[in-house]
Amino acid sequence: MSITEQKTWGIIGGGMLGMTLALRLSQKGDQVTIFESAEKVGGLTSSWEMPTGANGDKITWDRFYHVILMSDLNTRKILKEIGLENDLRWVETKTGFYSDGKLYSMSNLIEFFKFPPINLIDKFRLGLTIFAASKIKNWQRLENIPVADWLTKWSGKRVFEKIWLPLLKAKLGDNYKNTSAAFIWSTIQRMYAARKSGLKKEMFGYVTGGYEKINNEFAKHLKNIGVTFKYNSKAIAVNKQINGNLILITSDNNTCTFDNVISTLSSRESVKIAPQLSDSEKQQHEAIKYLGVICPSVLLKKSISPYYVTNITDNWPPFTGIIEMTALIDKQETKGNHLVYLPKYVNPDDELFNQDEKELRQLFLGSLYKMYPNLSEDDLLFWGVSKARIVFVLPTINYSKKVPGVTTSLGNYYIINSAQIINGTLNVNETIQVAENKLKEILKENE
Numbered sequence: 001m002s003i004t005e006q007k008t009w010g011i012i013g014g015g016m017l018g019m020t021l022a023l024r025l026s027q028k029g030d031q032v033t034i035f036e037s038a039e040k041v042g043g044l045t046s047s048w049e050m051p052t053g054a055n056g057d058k059i060t061w062d063r064f065y066h067v068i069l070m071s072d073l074n075t076r077k078i079l080k081e082i083g084l085e086n087d088l089r090w091v092e093t094k095t096g097f098y099s100d101g102k103l104y105s106m107s108n109l110i111e112f113f114k115f116p117p118i119n120l121i122d123k124f125r126l127g128l129t130i131f132a133a134s135k136i137k138n139w140q141r142l143e144n145i146p147v148a149d150w151l152t153k154w155s156g157k158r159v160f161e162k163i164w165l166p167l168l169k170a171k172l173g174d175n176y177k178n179t180s181a182a183f184i185w186s187t188i189q190r191m192y193a194a195r196k197s198g199l200k201k202e203m204f205g206y207v208t209g210g211y212e213k214i215n216n217e218f219a220k221h222l223k224n225i226g227v228t229f230k231y232n233s234k235a236i237a238v239n240k241q242i243n244g245n246l247i248l249i250t251s252d253n254n255t256c257t258f259d260n261v262i263s264t265l266s267s268r269e270s271v272k273i274a275p276q277l278s279d280s281e282k283q284q285h286e287a288i289k290y291l292g293v294i295c296p297s298v299l300l301k302k303s304i305s306p307y308y309v310t311n312i313t314d315n316w317p318p319f320t321g322i323i324e325m326t327a328l329i330d331k332q333e334t335k336g337n338h339l340v341y342l343p344k345y346v347n348p349d350d351e352l353f354n355q356d357e358k359e360l361r362q363l364f365l366g367s368l369y370k371m372y373p374n375l376s377e378d379d380l381l382f383w384g385v386s387k388a389r390i391v392f393v394l395p396t397i398n399y400s401k402k403v404p405g406v407t408t409s410l411g412n413y414y415i416i417n418s419a420q421i422i423n424g425t426l427n428v429n430e431t432i433q434v435a436e437n438k439l440k441e442i443l444k445e446n447e
Helices: 016-027 073-081 109-114 120-135 147-155 157-178 182-193 210-224 267-272 279-286 357-371 428-445
Strands: 008-012 031-035 047-051 058-062 088-092 095-099 102-105 203-207 228-230 235-240 246-250 255-258 260-263 290-300 309-312 321-324 338-341 344-346 380-393 413-415
Touching: 008 016, 008 246, 008 255, 016 031, 016 073, 016 210, 016 428, 047 210, 047 290, 047 380, 058 210, 073 210, 073 428, 109 120, 120 147, 120 157, 120 182, 147 157, 147 182, 157 182, 157 290, 157 309, 157 344, 203 210, 210 228, 235 260, 246 260, 267 279, 267 413, 290 357, 357 380
Parallel strands: 008 031, 008 260, 031 228, 095 309, 260 413
Antiparallel strands: 047 058, 088 203, 095 102, 235 246, 246 255, 290 338, 290 344, 290 380, 309 321, 321 338
């Protein structure tokens, strides 16, 4: 069959990756069906309702924190295509650092040089490290260098132990020991791109209504161009028939036949549902190591700081950092209240996933109140926890040489997921880019 003839595609997963794939395939004239195990699209960009008080009022916002950078051209292109370009708002934000029990502003060069925890020479080396990483183009050569070694070489031992090590442990735990320097390169590259000119101004963006609006409008746009959605429909098996077509079996007892199927699930789940794959490719996908996240959302009556993000170098708080979303978004989005995220990145088997709501609340809120003594339970309107065991892949040493390709031994069963982000950090923009690039590879092979 020629690639110019209409083909049928099954897409497993209705997140931003799956919807981007469906958009491009539908635009070329193919018939696409998205299978989503949840009741609505979104995946890690999904949202939820948060009550704001006793009168029953609620707000709807993202379950996990997200931000759009001016350099996120893939995201901005999708927003334009689905009619949300004019709903994008840009805001100059500030950054805080919590170190040795004190909160410092680190939003411009003057504040950087005033930062007390490290001396002037150390500040110069820290700044040089960030500048050097922002200028490196050949990220591949950083892949075989442990991140701790690279940062120590550039920043010095004192800066590494005082600044970098706590941040690495907060994000990666002890996994930082096996992580390549490409991780910090990609992180600095993305954040450096957020600034309009050098280190002078940090501009972040969001869409009014959050990802609830983005996901709804994206799904609506896809339906309008002919994409079919199957909700509450979890893929449990993909098998190849004698005639070459693929049969997709779902949890709601649907059996569908497609010319091609693309799984956007994690590597382990993608091979689990395809029993006909070879043992070697199953092992390759199963070897991919992911990190998960515990992400409490806290709705407060008052602000805790002027900072969108507060990095924490002290090792006692349970959360990785503090994201005060209402330092970015208009407080009309939250009906005048203040939304704070307290993310903690952990291994998928971490015991925190098994702790109940009461234990997590005591652990996370207790630490927040300790950091900000002016806060109390009287200021709390909502507390809720979102958990995801599989979020982003650890960029281990020489990761790009280990990452599986999108094709499989079944021929027309493909796997595209965040594991294939090899020179960037996990975010919506990178997810869309992976979808676009990997789909081009698939279509080129089918020409």
